[in-house]
Amino acid sequence: MNDITYMKLALQLAQGTMGQTSPNPIVGSVVVNNGEIVGMGAHLKAGTEHAEVHAIKMAGEKAKGATIYVTLEPCSHHGKTPPCADLIINNKLKRVVIACLDPNPLVAGNGVEKLRKANIEVEIGVLEKEALELNKVFFHYIKTKKPFVTLKTATSLDGKIATSKGESKWITGELAREDVQQLRHEHDGILVGIGTVLADNPALTTRRKVGGKNPTRIILDHQLRTPLTAKVVTDGEANTWIITGKTTSDSKQAELLQLGVKVINVDSEEININELLILLGEHGITSLFVEGGSAVNDSFLRSGCINEVITYIAPKLIGGKEAPTSFSGIGFPNLRDALQLSIKEVKQLGDDLKIVSVPKGE
Ligand code: NDP
Ligand code: ZN
Numbered sequence: 001m002n003d004i005t006y007m008k009l010a011l012q013l014a015q016g017t018m019g020q021t022s023p024n025p026i027v028g029s030v031v032v033n034n035g036e037i038v039g040m041g042a043h044l045k046a047g048t049e050h051a052e053v054h055a056i057k058m059a060g061e062k063a064k065g066a067t068i069y070v071t072l073e074p075c076s077h078h079g080k081t082p083p084c085a086d087l088i089i090n091n092k093l094k095r096v097v098i099a100c101l102d103p104n105p106l107v108a109g110n111g112v113e114k115l116r117k118a119n120i121e122v123e124i125g126v127l128e129k130e131a132l133e134l135n136k137v138f139f140h141y142i143k144t145k146k147p148f149v150t151l152k153t154a155t156s157l158d159g160k161i162a163t164s165k166g167e168s169k170w171i172t173g174e175l176a177r178e179d180v181q182q183l184r185h186e187h188d189g190i191l192v193g194i195g196t197v198l199a200d201n202p203a204l205t206t207r208r209k210v211g212g213k214n215p216t217r218i219i220l221d222h223q224l225r226t227p228l229t230a231k232v233v234t235d236g237e238a239n240t241w242i243i244t245g246k247t248t249s250d251s252k253q254a255e256l257l258q259l260g261v262k263v264i265n266v267d268s269e270e271i272n273i274n275e276l277l278i279l280l281g282e283h284g285i286t287s288l289f290v291e292g293g294s295a296v297n298d299s300f301l302r303s304g305c306i307n308e309v310i311t312y313i314a315p316k317l318i319g320g321k322e323a324p325t326s327f328s329g330i331g332f333p334n335l336r337d338a339l340q341l342s343i344k345e346v347k348q349l350g351d352d353l354k355i356v357s358v359p360k361g362e
Helices: 003-015 051-063 084-090 110-117 128-134 136-144 174-186 194-200 250-258 273-282 294-303
Strands: 028-033 036-042 067-072 095-100 121-124 148-156 189-193 216-220 240-245 262-266 287-290 308-314 341-349 352-359
Touching (some): 003 028, 003 036, 003 051, 003 067, 003 128, 028 051, 036 051, 051 067, 051 084, 067 128, 084 110, 095 128, 110 121, 128 136, 136 148, 148 174, 148 294, 174 287, 174 341, 189 294, 194 216, 194 294, 250 262, 273 294, 287 294, 308 341
Parallel strands (some): 067 095, 095 121, 148 287, 148 308, 189 216, 216 240, 240 262
Antiparallel strands (some): 028 036, 308 352, 341 352
């Protein structure tokens, strides 16, 4: 067993908590004493103990002289919990192995400095790439104050998201749809346009077999056309926020408010995606799952604000000039302006394909 093996275990512990720690990062930790794993832990929820606290507690006396593996730099500031760097020093651990540094300005290198000052051996960068990927949402939010945007589409092999008469349930198979449920659980917010609400009346909740967390439902609805009977308004399953213009009906806004919906008014003629993301960031949304439809997808595409694209492709041909594709609007008239992506992952889920891609240079 070596540093990489133990760090892998710490990363797995972190990964298991994906979707439940926002706005905090996901973090895992393993304590090893003389070749024996004596403690393990993960940060479970914002406001509760950090991963290192659980792992060191479990190690007890055996923490003394041990090595601790942490997927993120141990904190050095008094937040909702005392600094983990102090805990490591006080429990007399000998060595700290860190996958990546914390970009949070309150920590950024200070944790490492504190440990080194206390004569603790510190090693940084073991499985760094994997750790950065695992916390990409947290890092993006800390740096930009805007949510990390994942745009998801489910299309037929000929790129259709619905038939010419608007039927879209279901294009992809069960496994692909289950995968989407997991992604909903992992995100703080899920966003659709009013066109999708009117066409499909979706619930936009997480329906994993093992339960899960519902993201906040965000509807782009400039003219406040969301029906008072829409599932996102009436089902009480999750928060719903409607983003609308300044001049929409006060009485409808009041009715929605009474039904528990938050109505957020924006000043502009149309909803500018970059400004929307700043607003959502201010409201604590660190990750946003965009599920369409095609007009909203097009707005996100042209805004340059997409961080990851997830495409499920079903081996079906729908055809039809009027059948919508993932992106409507004018798109990019010149090929040289098209959004260039790199494929990060290709996976088969039942009969369907899942392709994860990211803008080149991200
Ligand atoms: P959208 O869901 O994209 O909603 C578009 C409407 O949203 C606009 O007309 C506009 O109405 C409002 N809106 C507000 N702000 C913006 C903005 N910044 N950019 C774009 N729109 C904005 O509607 P579509 O009709 O394009 O797509 C719906 C179709 O897509 C349905 O048939 C649905 O079944 C299908 N679909 C398929 C999916 C799949 O994965 N297969 C997923 C989701 C939908 P206003 O001006 O009134 O505000
Ligand atoms: Zn900590």
